[in-house]
Amino acid sequence: MKSISLYVDKDTCLTRLHPFAKMFYILAAVSAPLIGGALWIYGLFLAISLCLLISGKIIRKVFPLIAFSFTIIITIFLIHGLFNQENQKVLFHLGPLAFYEEGLLYAARIGLNILNMLLAFATFVLTTKPADLVDDLEQAGFSPRFGYMISSVFQIIPQMMGTMNTIMDAQRSRGMETEGSLFVRAKAFIPLISPVVSSSLINTRERAIALEVRGFDSKNKKTFLREHKLAGKDKTFMLLMALLIAGSIVWRVLTWL
Amino acid sequence: MKNLFKTKLNAACFVLIPACIGINYLGKLFASVLKLPLWLDSIGTCIGGILGGPIIGGICGAANNLIYGFTTGDSITLVYALTSLGIGVAVGIMARLGRMEKLSGAILTACVAGLTAVVISTPLNLIFWGGTTGNIWGDAVFAWSQASGLPVALGSFLDEVLVDVPDKLITLLIVYAIIKGLPKKLTSLYELDDEVASLD
Amino acid sequence: MALIEVTNLKYRYPHTENLALDGIDFKVEKGQFIGIAGENKAGKSTLCQAFAGLVPTMFRGAYGGKLLIDGAEAAKTPIAELCQKVGLVFQNPFNQLSGAKDTVFEEIAFGLQNLGIPREEIFKRVEENLKLLDIEEYRDRNPFDLSGGQTQRVAIASILAMEPQVIVLDEPTSQLDPQGSEEVFRVVEKLAKTGITIIMVEQKMEKLASYCDKILLLHKGKQIAYDTPERIFSRDDLEELGVKPPVYTQVCRALEVSRIEGEDRLYPVTLAQMERLRDQFPPTLTGRTFVNGEQEIDGQEVFQIQDLKFHYLPDIPVIEHLDLCLDARPTAIIGQNGAGKTTLVKLLKGLLKPNAGNIFFEDEDISQKTVAQLAGKVGYVFQNPDDQIFKNRVMEEVMVGPLNLGKSREEAQKLAADALEMVGLTDAAEENPYDLDLSERKMVAIASVVAMDTKVLILDEPTIAQDANGRVVLGRIVQTLSKKGKFVLAILHDMDFVAEYFERVIIMAHGKVLSDGLGEKVFYEKESLLKARLEQPHTTRLCERLGYEGAFLTAEDMKV
Numbered sequence A: 001m002k003s004i005s006l007y008v009d010k011d012t013c014l015t016r017l018h019p020f021a022k023m024f025y026i027l028a029a030v031s032a033p034l035i036g037g038a039l040w041i042y043g044l045f046l047a048i049s050l051c052l053l054i055s056g057k058i059i060r061k062v063f064p065l066i067a068f069s070f071t072i073i074i075t076i077f078l079i080h081g082l083f084n085q086e087n088q089k090v091l092f093h094l095g096p097l098a099f100y101e102e103g104l105l106y107a108a109r110i111g112l113n114i115l116n117m118l119l120a121f122a123t124f125v126l127t128t129k130p131a132d133l134v135d136d137l138e139q140a141g142f143s144p145r146f147g148y149m150i151s152s153v154f155q156i157i158p159q160m161m162g163t164m165n166t167i168m169d170a171q172r173s174r175g176m177e178t179e180g181s182l183f184v185r186a187k188a189f190i191p192l193i194s195p196v197v198s199s200s201l202i203n204t205r206e207r208a209i210a211l212e213v214r215g216f217d218s219k220n221k222k223t224f225l226r227e228h229k230l231a232g233k234d235k236t237f238m239l240l241m242a243l244l245i246a247g248s249i250v251w252r253v254l255t256w257l
Numbered sequence B: 001m002k003n004l005f006k007t008k009l010n011a012a013c014f015v016l017i018p019a020c021i022g023i024n025y026l027g028k029l030f031a032s033v034l035k036l037p038l039w040l041d042s043i044g045t046c047i048g049g050i051l052g053g054p055i056i057g058g059i060c061g062a063a064n065n066l067i068y069g070f071t072t073g074d075s076i077t078l079v080y081a082l083t084s085l086g087i088g089v090a091v092g093i094m095a096r097l098g099r100m101e102k103l104s105g106a107i108l109t110a111c112v113a114g115l116t117a118v119v120i121s122t123p124l125n126l127i128f129w130g131g132t133t134g135n136i137w138g139d140a141v142f143a144w145s146q147a148s149g150l151p152v153a154l155g156s157f158l159d160e161v162l163v164d165v166p167d168k169l170i171t172l173l174i175v176y177a178i179i180k181g182l183p184k185k186l187t188s189l190y191e192l193d194d195e196v197a198s199l200d
Numbered sequence C: 001m002a003l004i005e006v007t008n009l010k011y012r013y014p015h016t017e018n019l020a021l022d023g024i025d026f027k028v029e030k031g032q033f034i035g036i037a038g039e040n041k042a043g044k045s046t047l048c049q050a051f052a053g054l055v056p057t058m059f060r061g062a063y064g065g066k067l068l069i070d071g072a073e074a075a076k077t078p079i080a081e082l083c084q085k086v087g088l089v090f091q092n093p094f095n096q097l098s099g100a101k102d103t104v105f106e107e108i109a110f111g112l113q114n115l116g117i118p119r120e121e122i123f124k125r126v127e128e129n130l131k132l133l134d135i136e137e138y139r140d141r142n143p144f145d146l147s148g149g150q151t152q153r154v155a156i157a158s159i160l161a162m163e164p165q166v167i168v169l170d171e172p173t174s175q176l177d178p179q180g181s182e183e184v185f186r187v188v189e190k191l192a193k194t195g196i197t198i199i200m201v202e203q204k205m206e207k208l209a210s211y212c213d214k215i216l217l218l219h220k221g222k223q224i225a226y227d228t229p230e231r232i233f234s235r236d237d238l239e240e241l242g243v244k245p246p247v248y249t250q251v252c253r254a255l256e257v258s259r260i261e262g263e264d265r266l267y268p269v270t271l272a273q274m275e276r277l278r279d280q281f282p283p284t285l286t287g288r289t290f291v292n293g294e295q296e297i298d299g300q301e302v303f304q305i306q307d308l309k310f311h312y313l314p315d316i317p318v319i320e321h322l323d324l325c326l327d328a329r330p331t332a333i334i335g336q337n338g339a340g341k342t343t344l345v346k347l348l349k350g351l352l353k354p355n356a357g358n359i360f361f362e363d364e365d366i367s368q369k370t371v372a373q374l375a376g377k378v379g380y381v382f383q384n385p386d387d388q389i390f391k392n393r394v395m396e397e398v399m400v401g402p403l404n405l406g407k408s409r410e411e412a413q414k415l416a417a418d419a420l421e422m423v424g425l426t427d428a429a430e431e432n433p434y435d436l437d438l439s440e441r442k443m444v445a446i447a448s449v450v451a452m453d454t455k456v457l458i459l460d461e462p463t464i465a466q467d468a469n470g471r472v473v474l475g476r477i478v479q480t481l482s483k484k485g486k487f488v489l490a491i492l493h494d495m496d497f498v499a500e501y502f503e504r505v506i507i508m509a510h511g512k513v514l515s516d517g518l519g520e521k522v523f524y525e526k527e528s529l530l531k532a533r534l535e536q537p538h539t540t541r542l543c544e545r546l547g548y549e550g551a552f553l554t555a556e557d558m559k560v
């Protein structure tokens, strides 16, 4: 079964860092530039993210993610560069199109924001195993029901893909053509929606019963198979991030004065 | 009417939510494989709302975006958690009002869901990406509106309407067909009157 | 006071009219092993669910009477509390997985974690149960990538590990190989000896007869009797109740071997009891004439398999160097769980592509064709019926195949109606297939393939969840289709069924063919049977124990 998680199994400091510490990093990376308000803070965090990603040996996995968000960034540049209402000063011409400075600047800010969020999330997503994250959340007092919900999403999607393949097998066993040209395959997709969705829903009934008899609603305190506490290293890292946020607040106050 | 928001948080609901999230994912996959100009990523949220009520619908929607955002690094999805929540609640309420029994009701529900999505998404679009949505057709309209000097908010609003309303219409038609085909064994699990009759 | 007391229990599912349970009344002492028997839809699973509190807490509906377990009223105790006392193993093992765990180990630990058992204890219990059910080597596998029987073992282990006082098992061995099911019975019996109370639903009457202290006989939701196996299976009205007594009892009835106790005539129900009455049996029986040497039917080759190789995971081969020729005789493939039976038939159907080697169907290499092109010739019924249901009306479902093959609607309707009649589901044509019971869904799946009128019909464990009548219906389908010149290939774990309806028998183990030939020959090759974790048919074992010379496969062979 293929997992939908982007987790890469590597033994690096970043992977070993407690998930909460990494989440704290996301918080810092997203909030500090917004609070600080200056463009260079984006640059700072982009640099930190890149360093982290390189140290985690996962920089290569990030490129497809960036490529994915490129379309939206380009649209933003086009639309604002060309049509933003504030536009006054023409920066350059591209054929018949005139790009304006104000619009481009505005687009740059949004683009940096997107890129920054993306990289910050990547440090977390690529190095954290969802099952471990859920386990840690539950150990920190998160409701096991919600924990179940999250880990079950990670199981259910590959399962649905499995169901989809099985149903597709069943359909071609009964004479529906699903192999061949792209068109044939695309056409075979449509009759799949309803049975896959229905059967997943129907499975939920059985699943609910299965959970009930396995003590899912039990009031007892749940046992964890592995203990995972915040280590000194994790705490230092979090402290550092807190300092960065504080720094951005100070900067904002200073620039105001 | 006091039943409108009534919710049972039992195992059945906690199992329904991940299934709905999975269905959302599938819908999105279909749309991208078939290169449709639609999202189709709220089929599950709507089903969650219909079976479990507005609260479960809302949780489905919000959890959907949060989980994908946090695990696939897709921060764009994350921003729209609020929209998904709104759609789930809106569809849940409409279903509890008995609107999903007939096709006409389903269409009405689609409009309500679509407008809810528009109202919540537009400010988000403005705050985060200066008004675009990332959908080619919608953004073309936005570009046109900006070129012809309409206010940003209005352009973004039009952009959203163009994308969301047809999308929700198709979504709810699919949902309607699926719900009609569900076996009684399943739907009775989510019925509200939970009294056990006595045979003594 | 007895551990379990059921008084006048009644239950009706929501949106239905008939009572699923109607006046059930019995008591179970601590450490007893109780069997529940009855035809399909008798209410066995419903009763099991009542023990676990699912009926009525989860399903609601209408409930009456009382079910006391160790002083607690099942209907009024939260399921989470009740599940520490009562463990329930479901009828369909594919449904028992928690769906949140990536490995078999964590899956078994899931229930224990919820109950807050200390960590060391969890590790200890999980290890024990992995060993007990012989699934140690799969501990790190994803529970969803296992074969049917392996899944069933995981499901049983996950409940046993919770160590409840009462264990309720709903047809727990339906997908296990014969030795595997014997082991499950032995494990469960051992538990009963340590004071755990066992309640088990089973269609394998021979097993119920030899292990149970008492049997509860149900019919249409009503309790017919609650008595010792001997008394239950000596009843004269069993046939009307849709229950077939153990083979031993059938034989004894035919030969009039019995003993009198009080006013009742009792027939033996186990091998041991039969041996005690050895002197009443005739001194010799002829049996079947042994066919020496294989008479291959020439020119009727259907499948030709050459040097076939297949694996799912690169380092775990499932099928290696398989050469096999299949002709038109009805053929059964038997073998242990995980032997690669399902994999082999999926390869035949073209659903999986071989890693090496060739498969020829009527002298054409099937790798050149798509599955859909083969669909009109080769029909395949999946092991799990839920995998192949995708319409919400039975009639529509059965018509899918014929329509895809290009038949007109009228023709398709006709074919579908015939197929439904063949499996005895004409009345269910307008229902939602998912509202039907497992046994009926399995029949719908079979009908939907039979309706396509293919040259080859492959059945993957068709007898799952079927009662005596269902088996007869299936047997008749095999016979009718064979007579029409079709090739029926079935995977089975029920040796008696194989012996009765199939000519050729193939034993598979670890992706290889261990033995191949007529039933009369294969079922006397004890070494191969043992290696493939199989057993002889009950009649065969019986005749050996009684010392008869000759070949005996079914009760009919024992005519004097």
Ligand SMILES: Nc1ncnc2c1ncn2[C@@H]1O[C@H](COP(=O)(O)OP(=O)(O)OP(=O)(O)O)[C@@H](O)[C@H]1O
Pocket: B185, C013, C014, C016, C020, C038, C039, C040, C041, C042, C043, C044, C045, C046, C047, C059, C091, C437, C438, C439, C465, C467
């Ligand atoms: N969830 C349900 N909703 C409505 N009716 C049901 C439900 N489950 C079972 N029934 C009905 O209750 C009756 C008893 O079913 P039950 O599953 O207990 O039979 P069973 O003896 O276990 O049969 P089988 O041998 O097929 O497993 C049947 O008529 C069945 O159709």
Ligand SMILES: Nc1ncnc2c1ncn2[C@@H]1O[C@H](COP(=O)(O)OP(=O)(O)OP(=O)(O)O)[C@@H](O)[C@H]1O
Pocket: C145, C146, C147, C148, C149, C150, C175, C312, C313, C318, C335, C336, C337, C338, C339, C340, C341, C342, C343, C344, C383
């Ligand atoms: N999707 C899969 N991925 C990986 N391994 C698999 C998969 N399906 C089956 N296997 C493995 O392949 C082997 C053969 O499986 P198969 O389903 O063919 O067994 P089987 O003979 O039908 O057993 P059973 O009687 O239990 O149904 C088993 O060891 C099983 O664990």
Ligand SMILES: [Mg+2]
Pocket: C044, C045, C046, C091, C170
């Ligand atoms: Mg049953």
Ligand SMILES: [Mg+2]
Pocket: C147, C148, C149, C341, C342, C343, C383
């Ligand atoms: Mg199998």
